[in-house]
Amino acid sequence: MSRTVCIVQDFLTEEHKENIRRTAERAGFEPQFFKTSELDAAKEALQNCEVLYAGSPAALRETSAALRWYACSAAGVDPYCADPSLFANPDCILTSSNVYGATIAEHVIMVTLELLRLMPYFKEPLRRHEWLLSPPIRSIKDGDFTILGTGNLGRTIAARLRGMEARRILGVSHSGRKVDGFDEVLPVSQLDAVLPETHFLIMALPGTPETVGILSRERIAMLPKDAYVVNVGRGNAVEQDALRDALESEAIAGAALDVVVPEPLPADDPLWDTKNLILTPHISGNLALGYTRDENVRLFRRNLERYANGDALIGAVDRARGY
Numbered sequence: 001m002s003r004t005v006c007i008v009q010d011f012l013t014e015e016h017k018e019n020i021r022r023t024a025e026r027a028g029f030e031p032q033f034f035k036t037s038e039l040d041a042a043k044e045a046l047q048n049c050e051v052l053y054a055g056s057p058a059a060l061r062e063t064s065a066a067l068r069w070y071a072c073s074a075a076g077v078d079p080y081c082a083d084p085s086l087f088a089n090p091d092c093i094l095t096s097s098n099v100y101g102a103t104i105a106e107h108v109i110m111v112t113l114e115l116l117r118l119m120p121y122f123k124e125p126l127r128r129h130e131w132l133l134s135p136p137i138r139s140i141k142d143g144d145f146t147i148l149g150t151g152n153l154g155r156t157i158a159a160r161l162r163g164m165e166a167r168r169i170l171g172v173s174h175s176g177r178k179v180d181g182f183d184e185v186l187p188v189s190q191l192d193a194v195l196p197e198t199h200f201l202i203m204a205l206p207g208t209p210e211t212v213g214i215l216s217r218e219r220i221a222m223l224p225k226d227a228y229v230v231n232v233g234r235g236n237a238v239e240q241d242a243l244r245d246a247l248e249s250e251a252i253a254g255a256a257l258d259v260v261v262p263e264p265l266p267a268d269d270p271l272w273d274t275k276n277l278i279l280t281p282h283i284s285g286n287l288a289l290g291y292t293r294d295e296n297v298r299l300f301r302r303n304l305e306r307y308a309n310g311d312a313l314i315g316a317v318d319r320a321r322g323y
Contacts, residue, residue: 002030005304006045008054009073010035011287016297020053023301027308051307053300060086069093069307071300075100075153075285076234078207081322095303095315096323099295100285101156104232107284108157108202109164111256112140115228116200120254120276141165146194148172148214149204149233150179151323157202158182170194174210188214195222205233208322217242220252227252232284235259244274258284 005024012020017033024031029051034042036056046052046062054060055073057080063070065088072080077096080086087094114120116138125132143166147154150171158169158181168183172194176187186194191214195201201223205211215229215238223229229252231238240261246252254276263282265271271279287293303313317323 003028003051004045004049005029005031005051005053006042006049006059007031007033008036008039008042008046008052008056008059009033010037011293012297013293016293019297020301023304027304029304029308051304057083057086063088065089067092069095069313071095071097071303073097073287073296073300076207077317078234078322081208081317081319084319093313094317094319095313096317097296097299098152098315099292099299101152103289103292104153104204104285105156105160107258107280108204108230108232109140109160111230111258111278111280112161112200112202112228114278115230115254115256116140116143120278142167143200144168144170145200145202146170146172146198147182147202147204148188148191149206150182150185151204151206153204153232154202155179155181157204170198192219192222195219196224198223199227201227201229203229203231203233203237205237206323207234207236211237213237213239215239215243217245220246223252225251225253229255231256232258235261235263240271244271244277247274247276250275254278256280258282 007020021031032045039058039062043062047064048066050066051069052060052063052067053071060070067089070092072095075096075098077094080094118137122132140161141164145161145166147158150173154171161169171179171182171185172188172191173185174188176185179185211234217239220242243255247255256278258280259282306313
């Protein structure tokens with residue numbers, strides 16, 4: 001009986017499919033390709049597959065205990081960790097796709113420059129065709145930055161900031177272990193001591209029970225008046241009402257949110273019209289960039305070879321920890 005790998009993806013090109021097909025066949029697998037809209041047609045294949053490459057909880061739910069590895073094409077796997085019932089096989093390996101660093105880091109640089117160069121300040125006057133002189137601005141060059149989260153994403157952001165001559169980059173992580181690219185890494189237990197000296201906070205955290213509400217109202221109040229906050233991790237890491245209050249009262253200088261709660265954000269949510277806020281609809285790390293799509297496929301192919309050889313998989317997730 002042939003070993004089956006099911007691929008349920010909408011972004012694949014014919015070249016992607018051919019590359020996956022060649023890798024799968026070399027590894028002893030029969031690949032079967034489906035769109036996410038084709039789950040009814042895919043049910044029989046999903047019931048019998050050993051490996052699933054997808055970004056769809058609905059596709060995963062159609063699998064059986066025969067599934068031994070779920071290769072998630074997303075970086076955020078918290079929905080899968082939070083709902084063990086998705087896995088018919090409780091021992092199924094889960095991997096995440098940590099290939100979004102380049103595109104998310106570019107987004108962070110974009111909004112960081114917009115905030116430092118006061119683009120929210122100019123937005124409405126320019127809409128009214130008013131020509132303003134610029135108040136004093138700040139720069140990445142010689143700036144100090146705190147990055148909450150020192151995983152693949154945090155490291156990539158740090159590298160981009162370093163390339164633009166940031167003066168000091170402080171990391172904050174669960175363990176506080178030293179990480180290349182950071183001048184210093186402190187444990188999250190010292191976050192309260194760090195915030196009063198943080199003038200630019202970048203949040204790049206995974207979704208775990210420990211990160212929910214980590215930037216609370218009390219901690220937002222610890223930030224200095226000239227502080228900026230950028231969140232590209234998980235929306236529930238920030239107490240949104242408190243952040244909005246701080247922005248409206250100018251208790252902090254500005255913020256950029258690519259992730260919010262809920263998503264999509266309701267049309268009548270006051271966050272849309274919050275002062276000094278750059279709001280984007282979770283676009284920093286999706287599969288719109290060709291490089292990211294190519295890297296996603298390359299990682300899956302590399303892991304499929306490792307899986308066939310019995311080697312440890314890249315991006316393996318501890319579902320109990322959430323990352």
